[in-house]
Amino acid sequence: MHELSLAAEILRIVQDAAARDGFRQVALLRLEAGALCGVEVDALRFALSAIAQGTCLAGARIDIEQPPGRAWCIECAAEVEIFSRADPCPQCGAVPLRPCGGHALRVLDLLVP
């Protein structure tokens, strides 16, 4: 359940921004969690809602963009989409692939009053 640690880090990033920027409430928090970032998005949502009470994130809507993983297939000599590191190439079935995108777990931006 590392999502709880990650949620705490997300809250810290938002609170740092609040201290800099002066907002006291967040209406919308936008995150990016790539398919290969190692995070269970539902668990992250649950963790965020659990720790948001009494903070500027309380009541905020949370949007999580989930771009697919991207990987290089040597057989196809092409970049393909994958959703887990264990996935074979969706075009030719080959493994291994070389993942090259979809690793990011980021706080993108906020909408605040």
Next chain:
Amino acid sequence: MCVVCGCGQVNEQHGTPAVVELHYGQGVASASLPSLSALRVVQIEADVLGANQKLADRNRAHFAAHGVTAYNLLSSPGSGKTTLLCATIAALGQRAPQLPLAVIEGDQQTRLDADRIQAAGAAAIQVNTGRGCHLDAQMVGDAFARLDLHSHSHSHIGTPAADHHPHALLFIENVGNLVCPALWDLGEAAKVVILSVTEGDDKPLKYPDMFAAAQLMVLNKIDLLPYVSFDVARCIAWARGINPDLQVLQLSATRGDGIEVWIDWLLQSIDEARAA
């Protein structure tokens, strides 16, 4: 979903009146939220693990300045990490008695493992994470500062370790968990994932992030292969299907099979780190 009323639309065309007000400074903020037009964007663009990464980079520089090569040992609970470390300490005592080594032991509770390591003859510091499921770079930095390795070659950050200082080995035994610790860089030279044959050969497929993050997979408890259904070749093929560069060693920490090859791997890694 709509910010204002949750009706499923992202703009102001939802089914409720658009007049929404927020009143701050009058006790608890109103339960209503402002319309989108009253909101402004605050750009963040921050990696969630960015703070840990900075500390891990600092640890890495700190280890290098002290001539320390650090390994992050990862596995599920009960794979034999601590037993492997005890066997490693004994074997290194024979092969490289001058090599300083220490262990940072990560567990949720107890100092049982640190006691085992000290009884085996190496310095150990126990980090209890409480409910935490992994070590992070801050914990490892704090623990390293309390270890004798920290002072054995005290040329600080920015100064390469002088050649006449002996190199040193630091083992970081992470909390037993094949999921969470994969994400946290601790400043190690390499992640080593330990998989015991009693756990099943399909673990690389079930926990691909861990096997993708590791440089070396140690298959432990191979003395039990006659008693379990574990296909070594299939396990290695699955692991390399996720991580084609993964190195693999097979050993039995309790019986000693393969320990010398593991010690070779460790000493060779030190040589490579020294040459780098």
